[in-house]
Amino acid sequence: MDLPVMPPVLPMLAKSVAKIPPGMQYEAKWDGFRAIVHRDGDEIQLGSRTGKPLTRYFPELVSALKENLPDRCVVDGEIVIVHGGRLDFDRLTERIHPAKSRVDLLASTTPASFVAFDLLALGDRSLLDAPLTDRRSALCSALSTTRPPVHLAPATTDPALAQQWFEQFEGAGLDGVVAKPLDLPYRPDARLMFKIKHERTADVVVAGFRFHKSGPIVGSLLLGLHDDRGALQHVGVCAAFPMKRRAELVGELAPLRMEDVSNHPWAAWAEESAHESARLPGAQSRWTGKKDLSWVPLRPERVCEVAYDHMEGDRFRHTAQFRRWRPDRTPESCTYAQLDEVVGYDLAAVLGAGPAAV
Structure with a gap:
């Protein structure tokens, strides 16, 4: 050439x-x-x-x-x-x-x-x-x-x-x-x-987090929405935090950490077959290769508002942006029904x- x-x-x-x-x-x-x-x-x-x-x-x-x-x-x-x-x-x-x-x-x-x-x-x-x-x-x-x-x-x-x-x-x-x-x-x-x-906003359940690659601070929050059956589906992450805020989040989320994950909605994430019937975090992809996708499960009790651009199927297409905590919202109220329906073209x-x- x-x-x-x-x-x-x-x-x-x-x-x-x-x-x-x-x-x-x-x-x-x-x-x-x-x-x-x-x-x-x-x-x-x-x-x-x-x-x-x-x-x-x-x-x-x-x-x-x-x-x-x-x-x-x-x-x-x-x-x-x-x-x-x-x-x-x-x-x-x-x-x-x-x-x-x-x-x-x-x-x-x-x-x-x-x-x-x-x-x-x-x-x-x-x-x-x-x-x-x-x-x-x-x-x-x-x-x-x-x-x-x-x-x-x-x-x-x-x-x-x-x-x-x-x-x-x-x-x-x-x-x-x-x-x-x-x-x-x-x-x-x-x-x-x-x-x-x-840019749109949605109230989502925070059900886990991943550590940052630089050390024991929060790298990203794992987000979920309830489907029409009431199951909590993993819809994406939000990850853009200042380094100081990442360290603070570890302490804020500590009371929600689960030692026993058997009752967590995403407890089956390590089983490859489980990803075929539900959207769970931690699935290996051809893009991430050997990247560590392990995560820390949290009791799914906290709600935050995030901004997102659009959906790809039942998940956020890109990384969502954290806007604020929503202590006034219950996790059960965070469903797909709140999302905008885009008119087909x-x-x-x-x-x-x-x-x-x-």
């Missing part, structure tokens, strides 16, 4: 802001695997957000990218899986599997798509120093005839349309809106773009929203 921008390349990133800023290019925020595609003739490399190779996990995309991308290019985009008219992140994570036979089966039964939203190189020319407007124009020209499963991400410079996308596209499983300054060059691993994500309508407005 011999390209003007060689792998690995770490993608340019975005920092969170509360509102959609004016005077920029706006795109949907895709909820998938960020990927930089390098193509040099028959050679295709898919690089992850951390620079690690993804190519072997998505063999169906290799052939699709050869059919749809210019012979020599570097493209920034997102690998997604569509199921039931919306993005499905859980099915996407299943693709990271060590067995080729399993990968090949999933490539056939749950094929992935690639959504392109930036162009880093074309032919012998690097576009890293070109402004976004030039890169977007070149991307639209290069992908003018692209066909599924490769898509050109819709973009607009109209903030009113961006706000409409922000409100509607969540129903298709998207994550918010990204705003990009029009004169912005491409700077790998720099947070120079802006992301606007949905067909992903096909998102991808048909128009290729460019720059």
Whole structure:
């Protein structure tokens, strides 16, 4: 492979802001695997957000990218899986599997798509120093005839349309809106773009915690909600605390620690078969590898309010943010019924929203 921008390349990133800023290019925020595609003739490399190779996990995309991308290019985009008219992140994570036979089966039964939203190189020319407007124009020209499963991400410079996308596209499983300054060059691993994500709050049961990797202080709180059967399901964690606060939490939670976990709602977490019928903490994943996922069980008596962006099935898609303790709420009142129901929106309508407005 011999390209003007060689792998690995770490993608340019975005920092969170509360509102959609004016005077920029706006795109949907895709909820998938960020990927930089390098193509040099028959050679295709898919690089992850951390620079690690993804190519072997998505063999169906290799052939699709050869059919749809210019012979020599570097493209920034997102690998997604569509199921039931919306993005499905859980099915996407299943693709990271060590067995080729399993990968090949999933490539056939749950094929992935690639959504392109930036162009880093074309032919012998690097576009890293070109402004976004030039890169977007070149991307639209290069992908003018692209066909599924490769898509050109819709973009607009109209903030009113961006706000409409922000409100509607969540129903298709998207994550918010990204705003990009029009004169912005491409700077790998720099947070120079802006992301606007949905934020909601929920009252949840604190049923355990994990120690921080640095020592005997709280690393994260384990959160639960009661389902319609009354069972407490593990829905995620909140973890962003100052170091001083992490130490204080150990003492605050000490009276709730359980020596005998047999009566804890998640007592079966160590049994692999139990994770098939209930959402429990501590399940090993292909992402965490050998990371210590052991946790300290607490009597599920304390309630806190957390902020979250959206749900993935019956859990928080991302780490929740601690807001406050809720001594006025009972654990039994913390149910899924309090969560907002997002109005459905067909992903096909998102991808048909128009290729460019720059």
